[in-house]
Amino acid sequence: MSTNHALPFDPIARAQHHWTEHGWDAAADGMAAVTSIMRAHQIMISKVEDALKPHGLTFSRYEVLMLLSFTKRGEMPMSKASARLQVHPTSITNAVDRLERAGLVHRVAHPDDRRTTLIRITEDGREKATVATKQLNSEVFGNIGLPTQKARQLVEILTEYRYLAGDFTEPPSER
Template identity: 55%
Template sequence: MSDVGPYTHRMALRFDPIAEARRQWDSHGWGATDAMAAVTSISRAHQIVIGRINDLLRPFDLTFSRYEALVLLSFSRTGALPLGKMGERLMVHPTSVTNTIDRLERDGLVARAPHPVDRRAVLATITDEGRAVTKLATDALVEAEFGVGELRTETLRDLEASLRKLRRDAGDFE
């Protein structure tokens, strides 16, 4: 088990493929090289990080998106939220929330309930089992520092700051 995980499905290259892409890109005179490299890096980083986290969550039969939904519910005052509000907070499309809640409900970690006032809305309510699994999964993730333990706190914060700008420009908040 010296391997970093299943998402690393081949030998390490002797060069950085993104640095190589940057070189080629420049030599073709294609422009916006920094943007290209940043975007490609984000893409690959996402793939790595999600892969690691899903590996950590597999023992609990969870994925990161389902885990995020559980955490959001466990943080809410009553353990219940309308699906629409969940979509806003999790920053995903409404249909993704439906999908996620379908699976969590099937697994007994969440239950759907009618909204007391608005009959269009549906409340997702976390179950006791849902809370228990969330606790265990959180312990595992924190223990493994979400798979990014090699990075220093400073690097993590730099990352978050740069990406916050991106998110704000995209209209996520403010």
């Protein structure tokens, strides 16, 4: 996101102050945390989408390509992709439809289960994922705007939050 739209003050800190003024002290820190995460998400997704746009990808389609590229055979059942990416099956279907139209994946019948459809990455899909990853690593992931130690602390905090919220069952300390 361009800094041209930067405000001269922190609107979340101001909202937190208003929360306290209105007697909602017990919720003020939580409101600021939630709002900060939502705003950080907007900033990060904007950077990611800007990096992926030249490749004709959205982040959801990129995630599907990367998930498939990390598998041994370059394929997996659509239902498993939905579960791994923690998105609704309709979202996977939409992403696969677009990736398939672009020639980056194709659907194939499961050899042992007629009810299951596999998604298989194509060579063009692998190439697109590789090139897009290089750009994301260079423009976004390699420098998210925080020093490395702070980024690691952020990941630790968010991992603990996700664990406590029931996002996964393996305790973070055992990972």
